[in-house]
Structures are given as structure tokens and as C-alpha cells.
Amino acid sequence: MGSVETRPGVSSPEPHDKMVLGQNSYKKNLMGLSPDQLEDALRQCGIKEKQLRMRRSQIWNALYARGATGLQDIVTLSKDLRARLAKDFTIDRPEISQELISGDGTRKWLLKLAPEREGENAPEIETVYIPEETRGTLCISSQIGCTLNCSFCHTGTQKLVRNLTAEEIVGQIMLARDQIGDWPNQEADNSEGLPEAERKITNIVLMGMGEPLYNLENLKTAMAIAYDSAGLGYSKRRITLSTSGVVPMIGKAGADMGVMLAISLHAVHDELRDELVPINKKYPLKQLMQACRDYPGLNNSRRITFEYVMLKGVNDSLTDARGLVKLLKGIPAKINLIPFNPWPGNHYECSDWAQIEKFADFINDAGYASPIRRPRGRDIMAACGQLKSQSEKIRASERRKAKNAQ
Ligand code: SAH
Numbered sequence: 067m068g069s070v071e072t073r074p075g076v077s078s079p080e081p082h083d084k085m086v087l088g089q090n091s092y093k094k095n096l097m098g099l100s101p102d103q104l105e106d107a108l109r110q111c112g113i114k115e116k117q118l119r120m121r122r123s124q125i126w127n128a129l130y131a132r133g134a135t136g137l138q139d140i141v142t143l144s145k146d147l148r149a150r151l152a153k154d155f156t157i158d159r160p161e162i163s164q165e166l167i168s169g170d171g172t173r174k175w176l177l178k179l180a181p182e183r184e185g186e187n188a189p190e191i192e193t194v195y196i197p198e199e200t201r202g203t204l205c206i207s208s209q210i211g212c213t214l215n216c217s218f219c220h221t222g223t224q225k226l227v228r229n230l231t232a233e234e235i236v237g238q239i240m241l242a243r244d245q246i247g248d249w250p251n252q253e254a255d256n257s258e259g260l261p262e263a264e265r266k267i268t269n270i271v272l273m274g275m276g277e278p279l280y281n282l283e284n285l286k287t288a289m290a291i292a293y294d295s296a297g298l299g300y301s302k303r304r305i306t307l308s309t310s311g312v313v314p315m316i317g318k319a320g321a322d323m324g325v326m327l328a329i330s331l332h333a334v335h336d337e338l339r340d341e342l343v344p345i346n347k348k349y350p351l352k353q354l355m356q357a358c359r360d361y362p363g364l365n366n367s368r369r370i371t372f373e374y375v376m377l378k379g380v381n382d383s384l385t386d387a388r389g390l391v392k393l394l395k396g397i398p399a400k401i402n403l404i405p406f407n408p409w410p411g412n413h414y415e416c417s418d419w420a421q422i423e424k425f426a427d428f429i430n431d432a433g434y435a436s437p438i439r440r441p442r443g444r445d446i447m448a449a450c451g452q453l454k455s456q457s458e459k460i461r462a463s464e465r466r467k468a469k470n471a472q
């Protein structure tokens with residue numbers, strides 16, 4: 067995490083060791099380690115210096131290209147070495163606490179993570195898979211909760227517990243690929259991994275819980291695995307980081323990772339954006355737009371996506387549309403209109419469909435691609451932060467019932 071944006075109370079833990087139930091020992095997860103960290107781990111396990119690089123790439127390939135789910139599956143290593151590794155290490159995925167499958171094929175997992183300290187409640191995050199005709203998108207989380215309080219976002223009402231480790235970020239991709247069967251056939255000699263054309267998950271978006279730019283260091287380690295051609299093998303053009311506008315970190319993210327950028331814009335003047343996306347008070351639109359103009363590698367085929375949530379009577383007039391076109395002038399941009407996904411206790415309403423279309427037509431006519439994001443998985447509450455809150459509510463009511471019964 068960059069020093070500029072370190073937040074009080076937000077720790078950026080090293081990959082933490084996991085307590086393995088039934089054993090009195092902590093095992094380190096090999097998933098999400100950088101190549102150097104992986105070599106260090108193998109060194110600690112007694113692997114000789116001259117074998118380190120080879121063992122590292124055997125494990126890397128088994129994990130990320132072939133999708134091994136247990137150390138015993140890494141058949142390129144000797145039985146003895148597998149047993150030695152298994153004493154200290156694991157490649158366990160995060161634990162699923164709930165899986166929901168929508169009628170439209172969207173799948174959502176609520177994942178239980180290891181508590182930082184023994185005896186604490188296990189924190190939970192969400193990962194969502196959205197299949198479409200020509201692609202499959204995996205939406206992953208970067209933090210548990212979020213410190214920013216965007217007024218229309220449910221995650222913003224949840225208190226931030228901590229940043230996710232690189233293991234937990236990569237773990238979401240690994241788990242989703244396990245669940246939907248997105249690995250090469252284990253018997254086939256396919257050490258290159260699943261070819262792009264055969265993949266179910268073709269795109270990764272950092273649009274789940276949390277603000278990714280407040281967790282840049284862990285994200286960098288995780289994304290280096292995601293876009294490594296010998297690792298998970300997603301092209302940088304198919305990974306999109308969405309930020310609410312942490313201006314000082316935008317250029318750094320571009321230089322260090324070079325993935326696609328999405329900006330949660332939602333308003334075209336400071337007064338309204340201060341209210342909807344309060345980080346705007348710290349980094350107002352002028353600074354944000356400059357950071358966008360400076361984002362490395364932009365051109366007509368590599369544009370910034372501007373996300374714009376459609377809130378009835380708040381930001382959906384044609385004056386707003388005109389303001390949007392003016393604001394984005396000169397920036398290679400596409401605009402993603404998101405119908406507001408309502409949640410209990412929030413006073414906003416989604417704009418009428420006819421208004422969304424009028425808005426979209428206006429910006430289309432101005433020359434911008436402006437797809438309207440189709441609401442997906444509403445029957446399983448696939449919007450930002452909602453499943454987790456629902457499950458917390460269920461648990462709270464179960465607790466109350468149990469208490470009353472006593
Ligand atoms: N924190 C980052 C990424 C996670 S949010 C960010 O803010 O960009 C991903 C996207 O979902 C953001 O554009 C966010 O503004 C939007 N979003 C949040 N709550 C929403 C809701 N209830 N309806 C529609 N979009 C929402």
C-alpha cells in the first residue's frame with residue numbers, strides 16, 4: 067500500500083499463515099506469492115539452491131496454468147517432495163460460505179476468509195461470475211468492506227475490516243475457476259493452460275467490494291499472477307480496475323500494472339459528486355480528469371471506462387449528459403451506464419428505462435460507445451455488497467431466534 071494513501075485502521079497484511087483445522091500448526095498458502103516469495107518458501111522447505119527455479123516454475127505451472135487443487139496433484143514433483151511441502155504449505159482456496167446461482171446464470175460466492183487472530187469471526191467477501199454470450203466476467207473484491215462512503219453503494223455502509231492479501235485476491239479467481247470448471251483437462255498434457263478461446267472466465271474486473279487503489283501493493287502481486295502468460299494468463303486488456311478516484315495512485319497503478327482503468331464518475335460537477343462519491347472532496351473532478359488524461363498507454367483501442375450509475379432525478383438529465391460529453395472531451399473514453407441497483411434503506415431510485423435510453427442516445431450521438439449495463443443476477447442480489455449484508459441479516463435473525471428459544 068502506498069504511503070500517500072495509507073488509511074488509519076487499514077492494515078495491509080503480509081500473506082498470513084492459515085490455521086489448519088485439526089492440526090496444531092499454521093500452514094502457509096503458496097497461492098498468491100510472488101515468484102521471489104515462492105522461492106523463499108521453497109528454500110525454507112529445504113529445496114536446494116540450484117533446484118529452486120525449476121521447482122518454482124513446476125509449482126507455478128501446476129497452480130495457475132493447470133489448476134491443481136492439492137499439493138498431491140503436482141505430479142511433476144516427486145512423492146517425497148510433495149509430502150515435504152504438504153507438511154508446511156497448502157494451496158487451499160478460500161472457503162465458500164454460500165453459493166447462489168441466478169436464473170440468468172450469474173453465480174455469486176460469499177467467501178469466508180481466515181481470521182487474522184484465533185477466536186475472531188471469519189470475515190467474508192463476495193465474488194461474482196457473470197456469463198454472457200461472447201465473454202465471461204469475474205468480478206472480484208479487493209478489500210473487506212470499504213472506507214469510502216459513496217451514498218448509493220451498500221459496501222460503503224459496511225465497516226472496513228482490512229485489505230485482502232494477494233493470496234485472497236488470487237484465491238477468488240482460483241476458486242471461481244474450480245467451481246465453473248475452467249481448467250484444462252487434468253489428464254491431458256496441457257501445460258500451457260486453457261487456451262483463451264476455451265475459457266469461461268475471459269475478463270476480470272476489480273469491481274467487487276472495496277477500493278482497489280487503497281490496496282495497491284497486494285493487488286500488484288496478485289495481478290502479476292493474473293496477467294503472467296505462464297500464470298493465470300489473462301491479457302492486461304481483459305483486466306479492469308475500477309476506482310472511485312484515488313488520484314495519487316492512478317498513475318502509479320497504470321505504470322506498475324498497466325491494466326485497463328474504469329472510473330466511478332457518477333456526476334459531472336463537484337457539488338453532486340461530493341455527495342455521491344465523497345472522495346471527490348479530497349480529489350475533485352479537475353484533478354481526477356487530469357489523472358485520466360495522464361494514464362499511460364491510452365489510445366482509441368485502449369480507452370478508460372467511465373461508470374455512471376443512473377439515479378432518478380439526481381444525475382440523469384440531458385444537461386448531465388451534455389456535461390458528461392464536455393467533461394470527457396479529449397480522453398479516449400467509453401461510458402458504462404449502470405442502472406442503480408436499489409437496496410433496503412437507501413433513498414435513491416433507478417432512473418426510468420426511457421430516461422436511461424435517452425441519456426445513452428445523447429452520448430452515443432456525441433460519438434461515445436455507451437452500453438447500458440444489463441442488470442444481472444438481481445434475484446441473487448449480485449450488486450456491490452448486498453449478498454454479504456443479507457447473510458449478516460439472516461445470521462442476526464437466527465441469533466435472535468436462538469436467543470428467544472433459550
Ligand atoms: N470501489 C471501486 C470498485 C468497486 S464498486 C469503485 O467505486 O469504483 C464497482 C462499481 O459499482 C462502481 O462504479 C460503483 O460506483 C458501482 N455501484 C456501487 N453500488 C451500486 C449500486 N447500488 N447500483 C449500481 N452500481 C453500484
Ligand code: SF4
Nearest residue numbers: 212214216219222310
Ligand atoms: Fe467503496 Fe466503491 Fe462502494 Fe464507493 S462505490 S463505497 S469506493 S466500494
